[in-house]
Structure formats: structure tokens, C-alpha cells
Amino acid sequence: MNSTRILALGLTLLITSLTAASANAKGIAGRANTGGYGMAGCGLGSIVFPENNKMQIFAATTNGTFGSQTFGISFGTSNCEGGSIFASKEKVEQYIAANQEMLKNEISRGNGETLNGLADLVGANNREQFGNYLKSNYTKIFAKSNQTSNEITNNLFSVMY
Secondary structure, three states, X not given: OOHHHHHHHHHHHHHHHHHHHHHHHHXXXXXXXXXXXXXXXXXXXXHHOOOOOOOXXXXXXXXXXHOHHHHXXXXXXXXXXXXXXXXXXXXXXXXXXXXXXXXHHHHHHOOOHHHHHHHHHHXXXXXXXXXXXXXXXXXXXXXOXXXXXXXXXXXXXXXXX
């Protein structure tokens, strides 16, 4: 093929792609924009391309290329929030298992670095209030001696929700 024919073929593919993308963007324009990000969803793309317009194609490509959307949904980063309570409960249980004695001491006082980590993990907006609340529910969280991390997590979630 000569260079003129290759250039014409490339331009044809580009125009076809942009036309299809534009039609797709018009088709989804009426859908709700949730979570403070565009139609491509949360992830690095939502930070780089925040507007909900034709640029969402690039936001989706960025999310897919870097895997930031999957990571963000799993760990609550990259403009991704929420998720399944079961996934967060599992993470909380792992954190409690690794820090059980320190958490027991800090919850009894209502403050501490490890307790702050727990507050961040469960998404508490006010660490001080969270610490005081858990302190006031200490006997419900640590209902018996020699509890497993699973029992502590279940008790914690029962006083939180």
C-alpha cells in the first residue's frame, strides 16, 4: 500500500470511531450521574476527566489501562466510595486480628493511633466521636475474654449499625 492509501484508511477508522463514540455518548447522556463522577465511573479517569461529556471515553480508557477503577472500588481510593459491607467487614476483621490487643486498650481509653486506623477503615468522619462511642460500648464489643477477631468484629458492627 502506498502512504496516501494508509493515511486515508487511518483517517476513515478515526472518523468512524469518533462517530460511534459520539453516538454512544448521546445515548447515555440521559442517565443519572452518580457519585460525583462521570459515566465512566470512579477511578483515575474520573479525576483526570471529571466532566460528564464526550471526554468520558478517555476517562474509561484511563480507568481500564491503569486498573485504577478496580483498585479504587476495592480500597475506597481514586474517587471510589462505598462498596459491599461484607468486603469492608472482612477488611475490618483482618485489621482487628492484626491489632487486637492494641485496639482493646485504645477502645477502653477512647483514643489512639490504632483506633484512628480503624476509624479510617470503617469511614468514620470524626475520629474523636468514633473513639468515644466505641469507649461507651466497650463492654458490648469485648463481651467476654479470649474473643476471636470474628466475634469482636461482629460485636463492633452490631454497635455501629
